[in-house]
Amino acid sequence: xxxxxxxxxxxxxxxxxxxxxxxxxxxxxxxxxxxxxxxxxxxxxxxxxxxxxxxxxxxxxxxxxxxxxxxxxxxxxxxxxxxxxxxxxxxxxxxxxxxxxxxxxxxxxxxxxxxxxxxxxxxxxxxxxxxxxxxxxxxxxxxxxxxxxxxxxxxxxxxxxxxxxxxxxxxxxxxxxxxxxxxxxxxxxxxxxxxxxxxxxxxxxxxxxxxxxxxxxxxxxxxxxxxxxxxxxxxxxxxxxxxxxxxxxxxxxxxx
DNA sequence: ATGGCTACGATCCGTAGA
Numbered sequence: 630x631x632x633x634x635x636x637x638x639x640x641x642x643x644x645x646x647x648x649x650x651x652x653x654x655x656x657x658x659x660x661x662x663x664x665x666x667x668x669x670x671x672x673x674x675x676x677x678x679x680x681x682x683x684x685x686x687x688x689x690x691x692x693x694x695x696x697x698x699x700x701x702x703x704x705x706x707x708x709x710x711x712x713x714x715x716x717x718x719x720x721x722x723x724x725x726x727x728x729x730x731x732x733x734x735x736x737x738x739x740x741x742x743x744x745x746x747x748x749x750x751x752x753x754x755x756x757x758x759x760x761x762x763x764x765x766x767x768x769x770x771x772x773x774x775x776x777x778x779x780x781x782x783x784x785x786x787x788x789x790x791x792x793x794x795x796x797x798x799x800x801x802x803x804x805x806x807x808x809x810x811x812x813x814x815x816x817x818x819x820x821x822x823x824x825x826x827x828x829x830x831x832x833x834x835x836x837x838x839x840x841x842x843x844x845x846x847x848x849x850x851x852x853x854x855x856x857x858x859x860x861x862x863x864x865x866x867x868x869x870x871x872x873x874x875x876x877x878x879x880x881x882x883x884x885x
Numbered sequence: 886a887t888g889g890c891t892a893c894g895a896t897c898c899g900t901a902g903a
Binding site for chain 2: 830874
């Protein structure tokens with residue numbers, strides 16, 4: 630199973646690129662974030678035409694997440710149960726023998742801001758939710774835009790970013806709290822090229838300078854980590870005209 | 886020098902992203 634995550638930054642704008650990428654990369658499962666579209670306006674017909682079932686948790690203008698799969702999606706759950714939130718950031722579904730949770734974690738805006746407080750509360754709720762999910766589903770994958778660069782090697786210029794939102798110690802502690810549930814950062818299961826990132830600012834020619842962050846991640850339960858044969862980032866879509874500012878991250882899982 | 890793009894939905898600027 631090839632499983633991917635991609636923050637598309639508007640499904641409406643990126644649909645042609647997404648369809649091209651699905652045809653080229655042939656992922657079995659794709660977690661999408663920042664649809665910026667309500668579910669009724671999600672391009673379900675086009676994606677079904679490309680061979681993908683869709684589970685959508687949409688929202689107008691902001692947020693919005695979806696899971697695409699080449700095989701049926703079952704037991705679809707939207708949002709974090711028990712966590713009151715207007716923002717549509719989570720959807721989960723079962724694909725074959727794998728439970729998939731797609732997340733668009735809050736940005737946090739600035740350390741100490743109201744949105745930063747929301748980000749930390751949201752991560753605490755996510756941890757509680759994933760703990761329950763792991764109890765029910767030993768084969769669990771959590772894929773999405775976490776808006777946290779876990780370590781300094783995930784940051785193009787750690788000095789410039791020191792203490793800033795996405796790298797601050799409370800955010801990194803929230804990330805480590807997810808790992809402490811028994812989840813593995815799939816990317817770090819393998820030797821990787823230095824300075825591999827998944828997001829580059831639209832400004833300042835950041836992509837050309839590789840001035841990026843690794844903030845899009847695929848976490849795997851122990852059972853799935855054992856089955857993981859590759860973890861990569863596909864930078865090609867970021868090279869296109871009018872790209873998303875994020876690149877897809879992918880894992881390969883062999884049959885269990 | 887803290888900006889510089891991009892998307893959206895309201896207008897021709899503000900909010901948000903990261």
